[in-house]
Amino acid sequence: MQDTPKKSRKCAEELVLLSESPYDTPNPFKALSDPEGLSAVGGDLKPERLIHLYQHGFFPWYSDPDPILWWHPLERCTLVPEHFHASRSLKKCIRHGEWTWRINNNFLQTIKTCSELRAQNEGTWISDEIIEAYSNLNRMGYAFSVEVYLNQKLAGGFYGVAMGNMFFGESMFSLLPNGSKVALWQFCQVANKLGIELIDCQVESDHLISLGAQMMSKEAFVANLQKYVTKPTSNAQLNQLASQNRTHLIEFKTD
Structure with missing residues (x-):
């Protein structure tokens, strides 16, 4: 079921500042390489946004007092x-x-x-x-x-x-x-x-x-x-x- 790991396609890296729309979706292939997997910052943790971003493979991971950080690692466990x-x-x-x-x-x-x-x-x-x-x-x-x-x-x-x-x-x-x-x-x-x-x-x-x-x-x-x-x-x-x-x-x- 698991595909043979392939090298992810290269895109210009960018860190997205999420808008107020809960359906704002960063490009997962433009996540930063340092820190590895960081894709977006900001937004909120309302259900609509969480559900939407989980459906696209992003997850929030941050510590107070940092803003909300959204991640999409190069490889996934x-x-x-x-x-x-x-x-x-x-x-x-x-x-x-x-x-x-x-x-x-x-x-x-x-x-x-x-x-x-x-x-x-x-x-x-x-x-x-x-x-x-x-x-x-x-x-x-x-x-x-x-x-x-x-x-x-x-x-x-x-x-x-x-x-x-x-x-x-x-x-x-x-x-x-x-x-x-x-x-x-x-x-x-x-x-x-x-x-x-x-x-x-x-x-x-x-x-x-x-x-x-x-x-x-x-x-x-x-x-x-x-x-x-x-x-x-x-x-x-x-x-x-x-x-x-x-x-x-x-x-x-x-x-």
Whole structure:
């Protein structure tokens, strides 16, 4: 499914100052090379703009007091759900204890936990403004959180945005060993059933690569965007699961 990475076509670089229109769209192939992937500045985090720019592969990433910065990297870290790699130690971890999972059990808690844990370490871009913006997307049925529990204790999770047959991961956390890995593994199993073809992990990390993620060229990523975000959306099915999970914990097992 993943195309062979190709060298992205060269265009004159430009940094776009976004207008008031939520449909203002920078050219992803004109993103700066330094800092790599920076495409636009300004605008706002209203739902219309966020949805539009996600559909074109841009994501906001900035820290206060900087203005809103929009990125479209030269290469993208992506994960095909069926290619998730579960190590032997992860499988062993799953077999011990009662693991359960939910979708949107507590979106606000999940995004705040991601913010707080990052702030304690390398710093966080998940500001109050970001929390409010993605909480709005959650209420509209675009943003989702996944939480996993070990023996009824919150172990880890992540949040992101679903559009068409794609999921755009934003941030994850672990409160117990392997918490975020278990959350992503379970979501990949659900994603397969719902027809989600690709998870955008944005920026490469050793952690994600060890779980089966691969780097994809900008041209291949844009082609996949055009193919998948226009397909019948999986949001309705995810929202249906979320509604069920508010009253039913769903256990899962491994072979």
